[in-house]
Amino acid sequence: MTQNIRVVVVGGGYAGVMAANRLTQRDDVAVTLINPRPDFVHRIRLHQLVGGTGDAVVGYRDILADRVALVVDTASRIDTTGRTVALANGAAVGYDYLIYAVGSGSADPSVPGAAEYAHTMASLEEAQRLRSVLDTTPTTAMVTVVGAGATGIEVAAELAAEGRAVTLVCGKVLHPYLHPRTRRRFAKRLAKLGVSIIDGPDARVTGVSRDAVRLADGRELPSTVTIWTAGFSVPDLAARSGLTTDAAGRLLTDETLTSIDDDRIVAAGDSAAPSNLPLRMSCQAANPLGAHAADTVLARITGGQPTTIAIGFFGQCVSLGHGAATVQLASKNDIAKAFAVGGFLGAKIKRDSFPGLIEHLAHEAHQPGSYTWKFRDDTRRQRLQTLAER
Structure with a gap:
């Protein structure tokens, strides 16, 4: 059969x-994947790359x-009228359907001094630069991790297990997603590793300098290396291309993941905002969202009606230093339960998730x-209906 339907996927992450x-x-169907680098980034291992205990790069030929067809370049604009994707090198790739899966990256820190003096680690290049900085920094030097979500906790635990003096600045509370019972377990484990945790209403960073972090209550924490893990952002490709996005810049879609502006464009992963109610940014959502986006395109090719998403969660698995992890269990609609799995089983679940x-x-x-x-979260339709009635 001749390949005459062109589908371009922008973004080579999980989704x-x-x-x-x-x-x-x-x-x-002729499929082209556009990605800015020639290798796949296994993002859930970036904390190990920073800690010097693992790698986060996989060859595309092992998974693609x-x-x-892999095109190594950056998409600079989507022309929805001409159905082409303009590349940074000046070339263009035509499409009949497009899957928008540009993922997410580090949030742009607005705190004075943070952009200049703090290190981010949401991308491969950022993590590699941070590892290089740590390689030339004495283990006795103070390290401050700003942001106590999963990424902040994982890198703080990884570096503390390496023997470094680490302070974790939470903003308000340690990993707000966690159930209070699990949060106490995390705090005990981090304290055992030697991580100093600063939380509470005054634990908000108001400034970063070359060798210190300033908090809202006026305290200054000595910090030779400051790591910024607070929040994620998405590329602005959709907005630059004239497509409707949510407030965070994710492509706004219906429940089939189809753009509300163009039924030839479908979104997946961190950069998708179905019904303006996006799922948690995670690889746990990315794989099924990617599969569903492909199913939507395949349905449209055959003239069928795409189905609506039914994607649920089981919780969140967080590394807590070398060979340790805890799984916070959750309902399918991503509400943390009062149960968590730690010890040998928790570590095994996390370890098995990598391969x-x-x-x-x-x-x-x-x-x-x-x-x-x-x-599968079968309650999403009910929640959407409730939101619509408010």
Whole structure:
């Protein structure tokens, strides 16, 4: 069968790779993946890269279907009228359908001095630069991690286990997502590693200098290396291309992940905002969102009606130093429960997740359409209806 339907996937993270692989179910679909770097970034291992205990790079040929053409460049604009994607090198790639999976990155810190003196780590290049800084910094030097979500906790624990003096500045509370019972467990584990935790109403950073972090109550914390993990942001490609986005810049879609502006454009992963009620940014959501985005495109190609998303969560797994982790269990609509799994089992779940995610992508490359997801939130429609009635 001749390949005459062009589908371009912009972004080669978890969602983008899953979508690209799944699209190869049809022999008449030519799939192109556009990504700014030649290798896949296994983002859930970036804290290990920073800590010097693991790598976060996987070759695309290990996870990408042979029929997917990889274009290593940055998408600079989407021309919805001409159905082309302009690249940074001046070239353009035409499409019949486009999957928007540009992912997320570090939030731009607005605190004075943070952009100049703090190190971010949401991308491969940022994590590599930070590792280089740590390699030349004495282990006795003070390290301050700003932001106590999963990323902040993981890198703080990783560096403390390395023998470094680490202070974790929470903003308000340690990882707000956690159930209070689990939060106490996290705090005990971090304290055991030697991490100093600063939380409460005054634990808000108001300034960063070369060798200190200033808090809202006027305290100054000595800090040779300051790591900024507070928040994520999405690229502004959609907004620059004239597409409707939510307040954070994610592409606004309906419940099938189709752009509200153009039924030839479908979103997936961190950069998607279905019904202006986006799912938590995570690889846990990215794989099923990528698969669903591909299914939406395939349905439209055949003239069928795409289905609405039914994607749920099981919780959140957080590394707590070398060989340790805790899994905060949650309801399918992502509300933390009063239960968590730690110890040997928690560590095993986290350890198995590293190759597990890669195996899902690789399996879909070899058997497109085989990926399924166990966790489905069937209450989303009810929540959307409640929001609409307010």
